[in-house]
Structure formats: C-alpha cells, structure tokens
Amino acid sequence: GQQLNQSPQSMFIQEGEDVSMNCTSSSIFNTWLWYKQEPGEGPVLLIALYKAGELTSNGRLTAQFGITRKDSFLNISASIPSDVGIYFCAGLPETSGSRLTFGEGTQLTVNP
Amino acid sequence: ETGVTQTPRHLVMGMTNKKSLKCEQHLGHNAMYWYKQSAKKPLELMFVYSLEERVENNSVPSRFSPECPNSSHLFLHLHTLQPEDSALYLCASSQDYGAGVTQYFGPGTRLTVL
Numbered sequence: 001g002q003q004l005n006q007s008p009q010s011m012f013i014q015e016g017e018d019v020s021m022n023c024t025s026s027s028i029f030n031t032w033l034w035y036k037q038e039p040g041e042g043p044v045l046l047i048a049l050y051k052a053g054e055l056t057s058n059g060r061l062t063a064q065f066g067i068t069r070k071d072s073f074l075n076i077s078a079s080i081p082s083d084v085g086i087y088f089c090a091g092l093p094e095t096s097g098s099r100l101t102f103g104e105g106t107q108l109t110v111n112p
Numbered sequence: 113e114t115g116v117t118q119t120p121r122h123l124v125m126g127m128t129n130k131k132s133l134k135c136e137q138h139l140g141h142n143a144m145y146w147y148k149q150s151a152k153k154p155l156e157l158m159f160v161y162s163l164e165e166r167v168e169n170n171s172v173p174s175r176f177s178p179e180c181p182n183s184s185h186l187f188l189h190l191h192t193l194q195p196e197d198s199a200l201y202l203c204a205s206s207q208d209y210g211a212g213v214t215q216y217f218g219p220g221t222r223l224t225v226l
Contacts, residue, residue, distance in 0.1 A: 004154070033214060042116075042202050042217035043155075088155075090215075098210050099168070102154040 006089050006103030013079055014111050021106045022073040023089035031092035032072040033100070034063050038085045046087075047074070069094075079110045115139065116218035118203050124224045125193065133188040133221045135203030141216075143209035144186040146178060149200040149220070161186060162209035193225045 006023045013019060023032070031050055035043035047056050049065035049072060056063055062075045072091070076083055089103040116137045125131050137144060146158040160168035161180040175197075177189040186203055200222050204215040 035217070040121075040219070040222070042118075042204075042220045045214060045216060048214050090155075098160075098213070099157060100215065104152065104154050 004089060004091060004101050004103040006106055008106060009104070010107040010109070012109045012111065015080060017079055019076040019079055019083075019108060020073060021087060021089075021108075022071060023091070023103045024071040025091065025093075025101075026070065028069045028094040029072075029091035030069075030094050032063070032065050033090040034061075034072070034074045035088045035090060036085045037088065037105070043088055076108075079108075081110050081112050083110050084108060116203060116205055116216055118201075118218040118221050120221060121219065122222045122224075124226065125190070126226050127193060127195070129193075130189070130191040132190065133201055133203075133223075135186040135188075135218055137184055137186075137203075137205040137216075137218075139205055139207075139216065141205040141207050142183055143206045143213070144180060144183075145204040145206075145215060146186065146188050147202040147204065147217075149202055155202070159188075160209060167209055190223075193223075195225050198223055198225045 004023050004025050033048050034046045037043040047058050047063040052069045053067050054065040060077045086105040086107050088105045090100045119134045143162045145160050148156045158172045159178040164180045175192050179187040200220045202220045203218040206213040206215045
C-alpha cells in the first residue's frame with residue numbers, strides 16, 4: 001500500500017524558533033491533513049488541504065499541498081511551549097478510495 | 113457535549129475478560145471509524161461504518177468485534193485479547209465516507225491487556 005515518510009521523527013527547539021516538518025510519498029495524494037496529538041488525547045485536526053499548490057494558515061501554522069501532489073509541509077512560526085506534541089500528516093491517496101494513510105509523526109519538544 | 117467522545121478513557125483487562133469500548137459523536141456525521149495506535153507506528157485502520165453499515169474490515173482478528181447501532185454510536189467489543197493488543201484505540205467520525213472528507217478523532221481509550 002501507499003506509505004508516507006514523515007520527517008523529522010523528532011525535534012528539540014527553543015521557544016521562539018520556527019519549525020518545519022514534511023511528508024513525502026511516491027504516490028499521488030488528493031487530500032493532505034495535518035493533526036496534532038497531545039499526551040493522553042486523540043489527534044486534533046489543524047489544517048486540511050484539498051488542492052495541489054494550496055497554502056493554508058491557521059494562526060502560527062502554515063501548511064502547503066505540494067505541487068507534485070506527492071508531498072506536504074507544515075511550518076510553525078515563533079514556537080511556544082504549548083506547541084509540544086506529536087504532529088501527524090495524513091493523506092488520501094489517489095488510488096485508495098476513501099482510506100487515509102498516516103505518517104509516523106514528528107515529536108516536537110519546545111524548551112522555554 | 114460536542115465532538116467525539118470515548119469511554120472508558122483507560123481500561124486494564126485480563127486475557128480472559130470481555131469488555132466494550134464506546135464511542136459517541138455529536139457532529140451529525142454519517143461515518144465512524146476505529147483505529148489502533150501503537151507506539152512508533154502509524155495509525156492502523158480497523159473498521160469503518162457508513163450509515164451504520166460496515167464498509168471496511170481490514171483483517172482484524174475476530175477477538176475484536178465492532179457494532180454500530182446508529183450513526184452516532186460505535187462500539188468495539190473485546191474478548192480473549194492478547195498482551196500485544198495493548199494500545200490506544202481511537203474512534204473517529206467524518207461527515208460521509210468518501211474521498212476528501214476530513215476525520216475528527218476522539219480522545220482514545222488506553223487499553224492494557226495483562
């Protein structure tokens with residue numbers, strides 16, 4: 001089946017720094033979603049992207065649907081301690097019907 | 113209450129027990145999902161229901177048995193589980209089952225099988 005390669009696996013940054021993470025695949029995707037999961041909770045949707053080249057912001061978060069439709073990135077600007085958590089990308093492959101494929105997550109730690 | 117809720121939040125059970133996980137969505141969605149989340153692995157889709165009909169069953173062992181009595185409620189019945197079934201079980205819902213729809217997750221049930 002389709003695989004999503006999410007990188008980096010973990011990041012340790014100082015408060016105030018900007019963060020960038022991405023997901024790539026060898027397959028074409030129709031939809032990209034970015035979720036954040038905090039300890040003991042389920043993933044919470046941050047941003048949804050439905051069109052190649054689409055760039056969407058949600059506060060300090062910005063995500064883009066890659067023009068090749070095989071990748072997406074998420075940027076967090078001016079990080080704060082509450083940004084800590086695991087960030088997951090998820091995509092709907094062109095050939096998979098309705099099944100989302102998930103990345104393995106990026107663990108973000110923000111030091112005050 | 114809004115969103116997707118799951119009970120219990122934590123469950124410890126022996127291998128011979130029978131228990132059930134419950135999920136309820138207050139979003140008026142037509143599709144509901146069960147996922148298994150294990151450490152360091154991507155989310156694994158277990159079951160999908162659309163309009164109370166099961167539409168996907170991804171080679172899940174028969175010791176996991178889903179039930180969807182209506183479009184707002186989803187259960188996962190558990191019996192004779194194995195220690196490797198210990199994981200976070202997440203329920204999700206979406207407006208419909210189809211391309212491009214966004215899924216919303218509950219907080220999960222942390223299951224430990226002794």
